[in-house]
Amino acid sequence: MSEPSPVAGVVDTAEAVRAGEQRAEDVVAQHVARAKARADLNALLHLDEERALSAARAVDERRARGEALGALAGVPVVLKDNLCLDGVPTTCASRILEGYRPPYNADCVERLIAEDAVIIAKANMDEFAMGSSNENSAFGPVKNPWDLTRAPGGSSGGSAAATAAGIGAVALGSDTGGSVRQPGAFCGVVAIKPTYGRLSRYGLIAFASSLDQVGTMTRDVRDGARVLRVLAGHDKRDATSAVEPVPDYEAACAAPVSGLRVGVLRAALDQVEDPDVRAAFSAAEQSLRDAGCDIVDIELPHAHHGVSVYYLVATAEASSNLARFDGMRFGLRVTGDDLLSTYERTRAQGFGPEVKRRIMLGTYALSSGYYDAFYIKAQKVRTLMVQDYQRAFERCDAVLSPTAPTPAFGLGEKTGDPLAMYLADIFTLPPSLAGLPAMHVPVGLGQASGLPVGVQVTTPAFTEVRMLQLAAALEARSGYVCAPPALFGGAG
Amino acid sequence: MDDGKISSEQVRHVARLARLQLDDVEVEALRGQLDAILGYVAALDAVDVTALLPSFHAIPILSPLREDVATPGLTRERALAAAPASDGEGFAVPKVLEGA
Numbered sequence: 001m002s003e004p005s006p007v008a009g010v011v012d013t014a015e016a017v018r019a020g021e022q023r024a025e026d027v028v029a030q031h032v033a034r035a036k037a038r039a040d041l042n043a044l045l046h047l048d049e050e051r052a053l054s055a056a057r058a059v060d061e062r063r064a065r066g067e068a069l070g071a072l073a074g075v076p077v078v079l080k081d082n083l084c085l086d087g088v089p090t091t092c093a094s095r096i097l098e099g100y101r102p103p104y105n106a107d108c109v110e111r112l113i114a115e116d117a118v119i120i121a122k123a124n125m126d127e128f129a130m131g132s133s134n135e136n137s138a139f140g141p142v143k144n145p146w147d148l149t150r151a152p153g154g155s156s157g158g159s160a161a162a163t164a165a166g167i168g169a170v171a172l173g174s175d176t177g178g179s180v181r182q183p184g185a186f187c188g189v190v191a192i193k194p195t196y197g198r199l200s201r202y203g204l205i206a207f208a209s210s211l212d213q214v215g216t217m218t219r220d221v222r223d224g225a226r227v228l229r230v231l232a233g234h235d236k237r238d239a240t241s242a243v244e245p246v247p248d249y250e251a252a253c254a255a256p257v258s259g260l261r262v263g264v265l266r267a268a269l270d271q272v273e274d275p276d277v278r279a280a281f282s283a284a285e286q287s288l289r290d291a292g293c294d295i296v297d298i299e300l301p302h303a304h305h306g307v308s309v310y311y312l313v314a315t316a317e318a319s320s321n322l323a324r325f326d327g328m329r330f331g332l333r334v335t336g337d338d339l340l341s342t343y344e345r346t347r348a349q350g351f352g353p354e355v356k357r358r359i360m361l362g363t364y365a366l367s368s369g370y371y372d373a374f375y376i377k378a379q380k381v382r383t384l385m386v387q388d389y390q391r392a393f394e395r396c397d398a399v400l401s402p403t404a405p406t407p408a409f410g411l412g413e414k415t416g417d418p419l420a421m422y423l424a425d426i427f428t429l430p431p432s433l434a435g436l437p438a439m440h441v442p443v444g445l446g447q448a449s450g451l452p453v454g455v456q457v458t459t460p461a462f463t464e465v466r467m468l469q470l471a472a473a474l475e476a477r478s479g480y481v482c483a484p485p486a487l488f489g490g491a492g
Numbered sequence: 493m494d495d496g497k498i499s500s501e502q503v504r505h506v507a508r509l510a511r512l513q514l515d516d517v518e519v520e521a522l523r524g525q526l527d528a529i530l531g532y533v534a535a536l537d538a539v540d541v542t543a544l545l546p547s548f549h550a551i552p553i554l555s556p557l558r559e560d561v562a563t564p565g566l567t568r569e570r571a572l573a574a575a576p577a578s579d580g581e582g583f584a585v586p587k588v589l590e591g592a
Contacts, residue, residue, distance in 0.1 A: 100574055101573070101574060102574075103566055103570040103571065103573060103574070104566070195551070196549070196550060196551055197551065197553065210548060210549050210550070234556070236556075236558040239553070239555040239556070240549075240553050240555070242553075242554070243554065243556055302539070305535065305536060305539065307532070308532060308533040308535055308536050309536070311529060311533065312533060312536075319510060323511075326511065327576060328575075328576070328583055328585050329574070329575055329583055330574040330575060330576075331574070331576070332576070333576035333577065335586065336586075338586060338587070339585065339586045339587065339588050340511070341513070342586050343511040344511050344512060344513035345513055347510075347511055347512050347513070348512055348513035348514070351512070356512055356514075356518070356522070357522060357525060357526075359510050359512065360503070360506055360507065360510060360512070360522055360526060361526060361529060363506050363509050363510040364498070364502075364506045364526065364530075367506060367509060374533070376546050377536055377537075377539075377541065378533075378536060379546030379547055379548060380541035380544045380545070380546050380547075381536055381539050381541060382546070382547040382550070383541075383544045383545060383546065383547045384539070384541070384544065386547055386550055418525055418528075418529065419528055419529060419532055433547075433550060434550050434551075435549070435550030435551040436550075461551050
């Protein structure tokens with residue numbers, strides 16, 4: 001069984017605050033102090049100490065008055081900077097939104113606050129969530145807490161690095177093609193992307209609307225389960241949020257997994273070269289076998305088209321969504337000779353190179369003469385990928401795969417080659433395109449790299465219970481503790 | 493122009509559609525990068541999609557209707573607070589029509 005993490009997580013913090021063993025203000029002060037001490041990670045874009053401490057004091061006062069506290073009492077939260085927090089800078093790590101303060105809270109934020117959580121900071125990210133290394137931030141890259149010369153992954157790199165460094169008990173990220181799971185893998189934290197529609201995206205600044213989903217990053221599985229239960233559910237302000245019952249995800253973490261059929265993509269695995277990723281996968285497979293699962297070999301015959309389909313569909317949707325950043329209603333305006341040149345100059349100065357590249361690709365894929373050949377073709381191949389999973393889930397209850405093809409790569413290693421960077425998402429894209437719940441579970445440190453490694457668990461739509469059940473079993477048998485030696489000393 | 497999939501003139505055309513001002517260096521860099529990406533996605537050409545419908549959403553979206561009840565919205569002051577320019581009543585924008 002695992003040693004406890006050096007910094008208390010969601011469940012332990014909430015229970016201690018509810019029981020009066022700890023004051024929310026003290027908890028928040030400790031996390032703020034750690035955030036300041038670890039400014040070198042560049043994980044945060046905005047730390048609002050006064051606001052956080054005052055929110056924490058309000059929680060303590062409510063307890064003092066004898067009021068019952070919520071499921072996240074005093075739990076410090078870090079928000080990715082594409083989630084709106086009323087009156088607090090929300091930039092998507094872009095110059096075009098520098099200084100923007102939204103006039104409302106995201107639905108996720110409202111739900112967290114209603115359960116007495118305390119938002120402490122906004123996290124750095126790839127600009128508009130476009131990237132796999134957090135090197136596309138207009139405010140500088142984030143460093144990986146396990147090795148400061150390496151990337152934290154992306155696009156939720158700041159959220160992942162903060163969680164690994166013990167800043168916040170949970171960070172929210174967003175996941176369009178792997179943007180919580182891949183940084184979760186690079187930083188050794190549990191990262192959940194729920195089913196498309198499981199929770200509301202009201203107040204999440206849109207990147208690709210048929211794929212975007214808010215996800216959680218925590219230091220253990222049970223913590224993620226508790227937060228997911230708070231976030232899940234229908235919101236009338238987001239027509240894509242599903243009217244589905246919200247089960248007790250936390251209870252699922254204790255349920256036995258024996259008899260579950262776990263599908264393994266044997267052919268895809270053979271193409272993974274990294275020894276640590278291969279070893280982590282074999283260990284995870286064996287531990288599920290030991291826990292009584294049946295391992296079955298499966299195939300997703302069209303999964304290898306995931307990168308192509310994703311980079312056509314997501315960029316097309318992004319080119320449309322990002323049209324709203326035109327310098328008229330919010331953010332940067334660079335005045336030109338007329339309206340058109342004002343648009344063009346504002347967007348030229350406001351967007352970074354990767355965002356421009358994706359807007360260009362998406363505009364091209366949607367433009368007259370290419371729409372059917374690129375955009376519609378990609379959406380049809382996506383149908384084949386959805387059908388692949390439907391067939392696979394006739395033979396298994398969950399799919400086990402690597403999350404990323406390598407452990408964290410070095411900062412600067414892939415910035416010169418956009419296509420090579422896109423291939424970092426090869427395992428996370430298929431579940432996203434099929435709308436399925438998928439999560440990263442760390443299982444240990446690689447022997448060759450010394451860096452965190454883990455696996456991805458994917459299950460059918462709205463079966464997060466089963467996904468968490470398997471994740472908790474993997475975690476319990478791994479003995480992994482999230483304690484980067486560079487920050488916490490020793491071997492963890 | 494070389495034998496790539498996309499020409500510099502096409503890049504400029506797409507940039508105009510996307511409302512992005514690009515300099516010559518950016519045009520050339522994007523031409524090469526878009527070429528490489530379009531070359532990669534050309535693998536989709538070989539996939540037979542006869543009789544398949546596109547998946548605009550991967551799972552069915554019910555889009556339930558909410559009750560037709562008025563709810564409070566943003567005040568004008570808050571809605572305009574983040575505007576680069578405003579006259580206190582609306583967003584101030586550059587002239588749209590000639591001679592207006």
